[in-house]
Amino acid sequence: MITVAIGEDHQAVIDGIKLLLAYEEHITIVGTATNGQALLEIVKVKQPAVVIMDIRMPKLDGIEATRQIKKLLPHTKIIAFSMFDQEQAVRQMRDAGATGYVLKNSPLASILKAIESVTKGEDYYDGELEAFIEKSAFAKAQTPSHSVLSKSEREILKLIAQNKTSSEIADLRFTAVSTVEKHRKNMMRKLGLAGKGELLRYAIERKYDF
Amino acid sequence: MITVAIGEDHQAVIDGIKLLLAYEEHITIVGTATNGQALLEIVKVKQPAVVIMDIRMPKLDGIEATRQIKKLLPHTKIIAFSMFDQEQAVRQMRDAGATGYVLKNSPLASILKAIESVTKGEDYYDGELEAFIEKSAFAKAQTPSHSVLSKSEREILKLIAQNKTSSEIADLRFTAVSTVEKHRKNMMRKLGLAGKGELLRYAIERKYDF
DNA sequence: TGTAATATACCCAGTAGTGGGTATTTTGGG
């Protein structure tokens, strides 16, 4: 019996996956969640063999949730289920410990195939995504977490991308507004960008990569 | 027998809906599409009683597809199926002729309820969205325009998306800076957005289709 | 011709952000 947990922010999509798996006698769904934090709690309690994980979720994104699950329960198989087909998203989920990646624009049945594969210890990646895997193996030896931006800068850029003002960011981080503004200036200099608009575009276009 | 077509850019989500409806003997799915143009073609040929329509689709968005379907086949019932719960999205779909609106974070079974309602000639809106409907009745008289935004507003939004300042935009258009700033304020009001960041995100996400 | 929407332009009183710095403290690695 393969036990499965599902993390996906839209209930309608969760229900679709449930319907898919309902008739698989060897698979049982032990829990579902619409945010990363709740999913993590379910996984801790139920310890499913497989977790189907959206990348973008409230409270804790799929990448960090994957990392934490693999840390706590290393045998858990993680399948990313996402709309993103960019190399960076695939890499980040892979680097975090996922061994499967299903795109939302694939047939839903791909999830079933992915469950079978990862359960056997194999990887599963939708067709064209496999091209990213070899690179990822390479990239891993190089700069797994290298970025031009420092930790604080990345944190602040994410908040900028969420349309927080410098004042709001300062409150969230318990620092001075001038600290935040210094960080933004530093990022603009490092990245060769001019102003909030270009910072925002940079963040949006790179999603999780900065 | 209720005939249904589905337009949604993720095949996995389409498959979930198919699974939901597969056991409803009085409902048959006559076609599915992952872009608005293909959906329109299917609707022309098969003339389903109900169309389930995502808003964001390639080639032709759900709002315009809804408009065109209602123009050609006025009796067709349209149900929006979307992640957006903003008033504007609900209004625009309603104004285009949709009589149902299901959120992706509702249970998938809401789709079935929506199909039953709209087929009877009733409206169907997820709980909290109903508050938007009364306003929409007003807006109905307005809707010939493809967009909420006027011609000048769209032009200015494109320039904002290219990171031009209001001063630069004024120079480019041979108008006063205050004219540009009035337009930005008008756009923010119409779209329910707060500030340059949200305007920029709106423009980037729509790739100038607004 | 009348009306409503659009476009234009401005005002006042703010907040947000930027350029170009100086300076001190903390942190992490060699």
Added chain:
DNA sequence: CCCAAAATACCCACTACTGGGTATATTACA
């Protein structure tokens, strides 16, 4: 222990943008 990078904080002088308006001219449609 030393050093470089990161983090923090501030200063001055500005530009950019926003909220909340008022007002007139132009355009398009009934």
